[in-house]
Amino acid sequence: MAKAYDHLFKLLLIGDSGVGKTCLIIRFAEDNFNNTYISTIGIDFKIRTVDIEGKKIKLQVWDTAGQERFKTITTAYYRGAMGIILVYDITDEKSFENIQNWMKSIKENASAGVERLLLGNKCDMEAKRKVQKEQADKLAREHGIRFFETSAKSSMNVDEAFSSLARDILLKSGGRRLGNSSKPSSTDLKTCEKKHTNKCSLG
Numbered sequence: 001m002a003k004a005y006d007h008l009f010k011l012l013l014i015g016d017s018g019v020g021k022t023c024l025i026i027r028f029a030e031d032n033f034n035n036t037y038i039s040t041i042g043i044d045f046k047i048r049t050v051d052i053e054g055k056k057i058k059l060q061v062w063d064t065a066g067q068e069r070f071k072t073i074t075t076a077y078y079r080g081a082m083g084i085i086l087v088y089d090i091t092d093e094k095s096f097e098n099i100q101n102w103m104k105s106i107k108e109n110a111s112a113g114v115e116r117l118l119l120g121n122k123c124d125m126e127a128k129r130k131v132q133k134e135q136a137d138k139l140a141r142e143h144g145i146r147f148f149e150t151s152a153k154s155s156m157n158v159d160e161a162f163s164s165l166a167r168d169i170l171l172k173s174g175g176r177r178l179g180n181s182s183k184p185s186s187t188d189l190k191t192c193e194k195k196h197t198n199k200c201s202l203g
């Protein structure tokens with residue numbers, strides 16, 4: 001029987017408790033959203049297959065608990081991940097400051113070549129914004145990674161973010177190359193910025 005997919009990529013979401021990791025995964029895998037907050041205990045995963053560059057990519061997306069008390073369990077999963085998504089909440093400055101700590105945690109626990117992506121979630125809550133897009137852009141550039149503002153609630157940029165990470169992993173793993181590098185050039189980042197600026201404000 002033919003294989004239902006060409007590649008299997010394991011992705012992991014990390015970030016402070018309450019930033020919306022579970023909601024982002026549920027939006028991506030099931031196209032659903034729930035306002036009720038049930039904090040993740042330990043770790044869980046969901047699956048969705050996407051088409052990238054004519055290849056069927058099965059994404060196994062692991063959801064980690066943001067709470068400190070689960071850290072030992074969750075960091076054990078870093079090593080198997082091919083892509084790690086760092087999430088903060090645009091209405092919560094502390095969650096953005098902590099991205100530096102999550103970056104450190106990747107360095108200490110993940111495989112050296114892991115692809116990373118930065119997401120500023122809850123961008124539907126523009127009125128409560130505490131973290132400016134420019135701050136996150138700067139941080140992403142410093143680390144040479146892509147950045148999107150997303151909303152699990154409105155779906156804004158959710159598919160785009162997961163697909164962009166999957167595409168970077170595919171290119172890195174020897175799939176058809178689109179450019180000279182899987183890392184974003186400053187032109188790439190500008191395009192990304194332009195494409196998504198001002199698209200994300202539901203109030």
Ligand SMILES: Nc1nc2c(ncn2[C@@H]2O[C@H](COP(=O)(O)OP(=O)(O)OP(=O)(O)O)[C@@H](O)[C@H]2O)c(=O)[nH]1
Binds near residue numbers: 039
């Ligand atoms: N307005 C808005 N609320 C969101 C969004 N994403 C998540 N939320 C809300 O934020 C709360 C926390 O979301 P979760 O997805 O459970 O957060 P988490 O990061 O998985 O939290 P832990 O499991 O504790 O690590 C819930 O009440 C969600 O409804 C979003 O994009 N917009």
